[in-house]
Structure formats: structure tokens, C-alpha cells
Amino acid sequence: MRSMKLLWGIIGLLMACVLVLTMLLTHAVRTKPGAPLPSVPPDSAMAVPPNEPVAVVGGKSIPYGELMNRLTEKYGAELLSQMIDREAIRQEAEALQVTVSRGEMDAELTRMQQGYESEEQFYNSMKEQLGLSKSELNEDVYYKLLLERLATRNVTVTDAEVQAYIKEHPEEFKSFVQYHLLKAELKTKEEANQFIADLTKGFDFGVLAKERSVDAATAKAGGDLGFVEENDPFIPPFLIQAARTLKINEVSKPVPVKNGYAVIQLLAKRETNKTIDETVKANIRRELALQKAVPLNELVKQIRERHKATVKMPNFQ
Structure with missing residues (x-):
């Protein structure tokens, strides 16, 4: 539970690459977690003419269209997959009336900050390692918690199981x-x-x-x-x-x-000084519930199928 820096560092490279394309496609338009994506206004990055130069080297232009084609070829499938996952998770949660509150998101962000000297250092590290801004990290945490809530909504963890975990893992509470x-x-x-x-x-x-x-x-x-x-x-x-x-x-x-x-x-x-308070017990209960639940990647596949998610363009398969 203390090694949050290492955990986030593992996924850094892929997330940073995907976010390059995300920012170009959305042209810095952000939405609150759970809200549908806004329509792109005519003066956004999507309206830039394909032949518009984005850079010039020795008198030769690199056109916007070529940049977008390269980004789409390299990262488009990953980005689209993430967008499909999130929309399917949102629809599933809405159908089952499963929600995540702002307070729950703040608690998770606080937990993630363990091992960092300050909140500012944490967000700076997320920006450097993953390329995630504060708002993007909030969105990522929102969908992560929403998926976990869907996975564990019918899972029961007893007090006895929590106490057994504490007894079996004393090193975590020293x-x-x-x-x-x-x-x-x-x-x-x-x-x-x-x-x-x-x-x-x-x-x-x-x-x-x-x-x-x-x-x-x-x-x-x-x-x-x-x-x-x-x-x-x-x-x-x-x-x-x-x-x-x-x-x-x-x-x-x-x-x-x-x-x-x-x-x-x-x-x-x-x-x-590690104290086993109600917050610690809640985190243990959550981890045990996830161990009992359907693996999250398998659940996402099931949710996609239930909501008939389909990729229409072959090059995004």
C-alpha cells in the first residue's frame, strides 16, 4: 500500500502517448467526470485544414493532416478503446444507479498521495511521469472507482475476513x-x-x-x-x-x-505511526472485495458486449 509511485510509473509511457492524441482531438475541451463529451466547435483543432503547416523545416512544411494521420495510426486504436471503455462503464453505472461521489474521489486521491511530501509534489510527479494534468487524473480516478464499484456491488466482505487479513499481514501495519x-x-x-x-x-x-x-x-x-x-x-x-x-x-x-x-x-x-482505523479497514475491505470479484478487464469486456460496443472503422480495430 505504500508503493504508489512505482505502481503509477509502470503505466506512464503508454498513457503519455495516448494523451498526446487526446489533447489534439479535444483541443483542450474538458468535461466533468461522467458527463458526455461535448461537441467540437468549428474553430477547434478538428477544423484545421489538412494542408495547414504545423511546422516548417528548411522551407519544407509538415502539414497538420500528416501529423494527425501519424498520431491516429500510432495511438488511435488505444485512445478509441479507452473512450469506448469509459462510455460503456458510464452507461452500465447509469443503468444500475451506481455512482461515485466527489468525497470518494478525494479520499482515493489522498490515498494515492501517500509517500509524497505534498499534494503539489504528487500532482507534479503525475504530470512528469504520466503526462496527466490534475483534471485528467481526476477523470482517470473517477472511472477507475466507478468500474471497481460495478465489480464489487454484490460482493460481501465480513469483519472477520478484514481481521484475518490484518493478522496475516502484520508487516503492512508496522x-x-x-x-x-x-x-x-x-x-x-x-x-x-x-x-x-x-x-x-x-x-x-x-x-x-x-x-x-x-x-x-x-x-x-x-x-x-x-x-x-x-x-x-x-x-x-x-x-x-x-x-x-x-x-x-x-x-x-x-x-x-x-x-x-x-x-x-x-x-x-x-x-x-500506522494505526488500524476505519479508513484503513475500508481500504482492506475494498481490496478483498476486488479479489473476490470478476477481474476488471474481464468485466469491461462483459460491459462492452452488453452495450453492443462496436468499432466501425477497420483501422481502429
Whole structure:
């Protein structure tokens, strides 16, 4: 339940590609979740003449029509499939009087923000990783919850099953500590010691990390790892061990790592006390219900068939 960043990162590339075509087709026209798509006004992107140049290179134009044809060929089928799914889900929910409230959407968005330092960081990350704006993410969450509600509407999960899950998965409910770390990796111990010496002279850690760190994954961000959990499998244990010994803003001694030596600085520390409250129990109940329900991809197929969804143009099959 804590690894929301990884979960969303998995689907990022495809979603980003599909959204390029979405934005061109809708010309930035947005609707509230669950509402039918608006008609496209005459002055929108759809009304651009096919021969209108969208770019010029060395005197040669790239026409709008060619761009749209390429986008349609590459992403059109995926985008159309998403649109069909959402419309079929909307019709099914309307027929069964199944709804999702704004409060339920806000609760889900709050749950997704676990592991992020702030709401702003969460939305910025969604934009960078998935290409999703705040309104697009809201729409995505709306249809996700609506589909889950359809899948689990006749599923019962007892209190005893919730308690059994808690008993069987104690690791999910342990308190844990997070450390906000800066890290720089240097090739030799001498370079690491010089890095520390320069910090004592007043140099900024982030600036030095950008200039000297050989860790390409973190150097561009000034070595900022953000908040990492004490049991994070992607952080070497010896770095966490070093972090435990530091006071806020203190810098470590050189720590041996695979490619040399690391220097870390502890910017902040926070402890999360996991309490099993009603919100946690509700999330467990929801996960257990989904495990009992028809798989969501299978349910979408069934809903499409019930509402006779048909793709009319062969190149969108």
C-alpha cells in the first residue's frame, strides 16, 4: 500500500502517448467526470485544414493532416478503446444507479498521495511521469472507482475476513521511519573527503553533487533522494544505517558503495505511526472485495458486449 509511485510509473509511457492524441482531438475541451463529451466547435483543432503547416523545416512544411494521420495510426486504436471503455462503464453505472461521489474521489486521491511530501509534489510527479494534468487524473480516478464499484456491488466482505487479513499481514501495519536524504557518489575516498571538506567551507551540497557525483540517476537533482523509508529495497542498507546515526543537516563520513564512496546529508526525519482505523479497514475491505470479484478487464469486456460496443472503422480495430 505504500508503493504508489512505482505502481503509477509502470503505466506512464503508454498513457503519455495516448494523451498526446487526446489533447489534439479535444483541443483542450474538458468535461466533468461522467458527463458526455461535448461537441467540437468549428474553430477547434478538428477544423484545421489538412494542408495547414504545423511546422516548417528548411522551407519544407509538415502539414497538420500528416501529423494527425501519424498520431491516429500510432495511438488511435488505444485512445478509441479507452473512450469506448469509459462510455460503456458510464452507461452500465447509469443503468444500475451506481455512482461515485466527489468525497470518494478525494479520499482515493489522498490515498494515492501517500509517500509524497505534498499534494503539489504528487500532482507534479503525475504530470512528469504520466503526462496527466490534475483534471485528467481526476477523470482517470473517477472511472477507475466507478468500474471497481460495478465489480464489487454484490460482493460481501465480513469483519472477520478484514481481521484475518490484518493478522496475516502484520508487516503492512508496522510503524516506520522516513529519511529525507541528499547523496553524492565519488570515485575515491579522497574525493569524498574533499567533498565533505568543501561542505564545511559553506558550499551547497546540491551544487557540489551536480558537479561531482558519479551517480547519474541522482546528480541532476543535486543528489536529492526525497523521503526514503528505512526498509526501502531500492536504498542500500548501509546508507540507511548511516542515516540513522545523523542529526538533522549533519553530513556523514564517506560510506563505501559499489562504485566508490557515498556522502549523505540528512535534511529531515519523520516517523509514521500506522494505526488500524476505519479508513484503513475500508481500504482492506475494498481490496478483498476486488479479489473476490470478476477481474476488471474481464468485466469491461462483459460491459462492452452488453452495450453492443462496436468499432466501425477497420483501422481502429
